[in-house]
Amino acid sequence: MRITKPDQPYDVNWSTGVISVTITVDAATGGTPLTQQRTSRPSTQADVARLAGVSVATVSYVANGRRPDRKIAATPEVAERVREAMRQLDYSPRRAGRVLARNRTDLVAVVASTFNPWSLDLITEIEEAAAERGLGLIILRYGHTGEAIDRVESLLVDGLADAALILGSSGFSAARAHRIGSRIPTLITGEWYRPRRFDVMVQHEAEAVRTAAEYLIRHKVRRPAFLAEPVDQSRHRSVAFATTFRQHGFPDSAITIADQPPGLSGFLESRSRATELLDQPRSRRPDAILAHSDRAAISAAWAAMQLGIRVPDELKIIGIGNIVEGTEINPALTTIGTDTSAYRPMLHRLFDRIDTPDQPTRTIAVPWRLIIRGTA
DSSP states (O other): OOOOOOSSSOEEETTTTEEEEEEOOOGGGTOOOEEEEEESSOOOHHHHHHHHTSOHHHHHHHHTTOOTTSOOOSOHHHHHHHHHHHHHTTOOOOHHHHHHHHTOOOEEEEEESSOOHHHHHHHHHHHHHHHHTTOEEEEEEOSSSTTHHHHHHHHHHTTSSSEEEEEOOTTSOHHHHHHHHTTSOEEEEOTTOOOSSSEEEEOOHHHHHHHHHHHHHHTTOOSEEEEOOSSGGGHHHHHHHHHHHHHTTOOGGGOEEEOOOTTOOSHHHHHHHHHHHHSSOTTTSOSEEEESSHHHHHHHHHHHHHHTOOTTTTOEEEEESOOGGGGTSSSOOEEEEOOGGGGHHHHHHHHHHHHOTTSOOOEEEOOOEEEOOSOO
């Protein structure tokens, strides 16, 4: 593109603040002469339309970036001409205006109290699935202050996003989920919820824990231990663990439920608790640990290594979550979980409900299974 300067570089209309610049497009490029107007005010869609030689509606269509499954109203050539005009005028669409015009944000919210390796793997899956629909992702955390959960609810009810996936906890009540679900399509995870204007995703965790316990029983474990998480909503896992062993004739004295202090569930805390369990004579120490998470299980494997305890010969270890890190240790971690791709159908259902919100809500099962690797 060759720009031809007029004798006087700029023609200024002082009453309107418009500065006119004549731009001549080389005929060899097949272009046509255009006159670009730069103003002291921000450029508008009308300015872009005049420069590109199209209607304001076409500019709006191109600027708003319609989703790929929608009918295209502009040919590729016209769309490129509009984008070139936008670049020349330094025009950027105002998101607030688009939201008001379409009553859509094209955003999906992921809401969690805390983030662990499992939830981060799930977020990656959500991000990829959302991108396929032309949707962006925002992350909201509600567990760090007392007021945060109220703020998250207010933002979602006010329409911050088109849909929400909530990683449930004891702090996030069904009543809150109902209020959000009455406003936007909502999916919440947790065995203790029942669908009520929101979908519920369950993983049948207790059943998977029973499967793991029965596997350990078949492999002649005598002193099983459960490395528990300091939160109420995961208590059903430790209950299922202990109940399964009792049903197979294990006395309570042989079963250990190792609770952690509230607020302490990181790698170092889990390793310290596992070290306490294992640093005792072989006749009394556990010969199997089922940990509340893969991260806690990896910390138990680390504690065993430090104490010279051979895994899995002297100690069998099973985690929960099936995170990638579990496949990288040696021996690889036996775990309860599933591949994150198994969550895709429920995500697509959530996205579908953005366009068809009247679908009845329901419980969606994504069952966990026992994934046997090297530590058990």
